[in-house]
Amino acid sequence: MNLLPAPPVNADNRPYRDGASAGRLMLPHCGACGHRFFMPRYQCPRCWSNDLHWTPASGRATIHSYCIVRRAALPAFADRVPYVLALIDLAEGPRMMSQILGENALQAHIGAAVELCFETCADGAQLPQFRLVHHG
Structure with missing residues (x-):
């Protein structure tokens, strides 16, 4: 089976990609409202805070x-x-x-x-x- 091309790395998804490289699925967790979400992005889609912490799933x-x-x-x-x-x-x-x-x-x-x-x-x-x- 052919290997897939790697998804691009950018500032929004770097913690997610670094986690994957270490064998962990990392999720953004909002420090302001507590919301966990996916897709990786720079702010919470619920409250728009950029107080994000990355935690393993x-x-x-x-x-x-x-x-x-x-x-x-x-x-x-x-x-x-x-x-x-x-x-x-x-x-x-x-x-x-x-x-x-x-x-x-x-x-x-x-x-x-x-x-x-x-x-x-x-x-x-x-x-x-x-x-x-x-x-x-």
């Missing part, structure tokens, strides 16, 4: 919704089809989009428990992804 989550992609939109994804793209509800509250990885990824369903994993990108950067939790 547990890595526990569930699938809110998903689709099975059968035709790649970009050449970097061509050898992955079919693959599962999902909206993930993190245990801490925020929702994020991720690919579901693993041999059993096509068994994904709404409400399925997933856990954090990392995929190495072409430049060595780590990309937070998820895989289904095996029960039993």
Whole structure:
């Protein structure tokens, strides 16, 4: 499987990208109103404060919704089809989009428990992804 290109790093997402490089999913947490959110940005989308603190997420989550992609939109994804793209509800509250990885990824369903994993990108950067939790 081809390695994905790394997402760009900028001032807003640097703590998120640095956390991923260290094997942690970091979420912005507003010091003014307590809101945890995702996508990384420079101010809280609830109260507009820029008093942000970055805290690690547990890595526990569930699938809110998903689709099975059968035709790649970009050449970097061509050898992955079919693959599962999902909206993930993190245990801490925020929702994020991720690919579901693993041999059993096509068994994904709404409400399925997933856990954090990392995929190495072409430049060595780590990309937070998820895989289904095996029960039993």
